[in-house]
Amino acid sequence: MKVNYFELLSPAPIPMPDAGQVLSPTLRRISSIGYDVYQSYLAIVSLDLKAYLSMTPYAETYELLPEEEKEKITLFQLITANPQSRELMQSSLNFFLKEDIQYAPSHHGFISQTDGKATGLITKDNYPELCSLICRRNCIKPAQEEDLSKIKSKKALEIMKKIQKGRTEKSNKKTIDNNMELGNIISAVANKSHSLNILTIWDLTVFQLWDCFSRLSNNSIYDIQSMSVAAWGNKDNYFDATAWFKRIDR
Numbered sequence: 001m002k003v004n005y006f007e008l009l010s011p012a013p014i015p016m017p018d019a020g021q022v023l024s025p026t027l028r029r030i031s032s033i034g035y036d037v038y039q040s041y042l043a044i045v046s047l048d049l050k051a052y053l054s055m056t057p058y059a060e061t062y063e064l065l066p067e068e069e070k071e072k073i074t075l076f077q078l079i080t081a082n083p084q085s086r087e088l089m090q091s092s093l094n095f096f097l098k099e100d101i102q103y104a105p106s107h108h109g110f111i112s113q114t115d116g117k118a119t120g121l122i123t124k125d126n127y128p129e130l131c132s133l134i135c136r137r138n139c140i141k142p143a144q145e146e147d148l149s150k151i152k153s154k155k156a157l158e159i160m161k162k163i164q165k166g167r168t169e170k171s172n173k174k175t176i177d178n179n180m181e182l183g184n185i186i187s188a189v190a191n192k193s194h195s196l197n198i199l200t201i202w203d204l205t206v207f208q209l210w211d212c213f214s215r216l217s218n219n220s221i222y223d224i225q226s227m228s229v230a231a232w233g234n235k236d237n238y239f240d241a242t243a244w245f246k247r248i249d250r
Contacts, residue, residue: 024205041092
């Protein structure tokens with residue numbers, strides 16, 4: 001599903017056909033449920049199959065299955081099969097979507113409702129795409145793997161498996177940067193911005209916050225470079241005066 005920069009910045013929900021309207025929560029709304037709860041909601045929508053299995057006793061059993069059997073198993077099915085993880089998934093969907101989300105066993109998925117009327121259905125088929133959009137609205141990269149069952153080419157399947165393996169190994173090596181923790185970014189932006197402060201910043205969506213942070217970071221670099229060139233010049237006798245408004249979403 002293609003979503004442009006304007007839509008991601010907007011506080012308005014982004015509709016995903018047959019599923020629901022995806023919100024970018026405001027900092028105030030995140031504060032109302034608590035940071036740890038918000039992190040647990042993000043964790044479940046950015047989860048991939050192997051990461052989920054690693055938290056269960058079935059990881060080794062899964063690895064012993066034939067490839068054809070592995071490709072039939074989806075993360076959505078595993079999570080909804082367990083009442084505790086299904087409840088967490090429902091809570092996270094209720095937080096990130098505008099509609100009321102209720103699990104419907106007969107439909108093997110979650111029904112989206114508006115004023116008691118069904119408006120969408122979230123199943124194993126559209127859940128990965130929905131999670132991808134939720135992650136984008138929260139300015140994080142989703143970890144969910146592509147659905148390999150839809151790949152018919154044997155060569156393409158082998159390539160995708162290698163790519164997924166490389167991604168997993170890379171993510172396992174990542175270290176947490178405490179400077180990029182949400183609370184610290186809120187403080188940094190509120191005290192650096194010329195228009196926001198610690199009282200008004202809570203009305204920003206989480207995507208808008210990270211966008212502000214990126215702009216402030218880029219503009220700080222631009223200011224340093226412009227002052228340096230103005231005072232000392234540079235070897236190329238060139239300065240990009242348009243750098244301050246270059247796109248940062250790509």
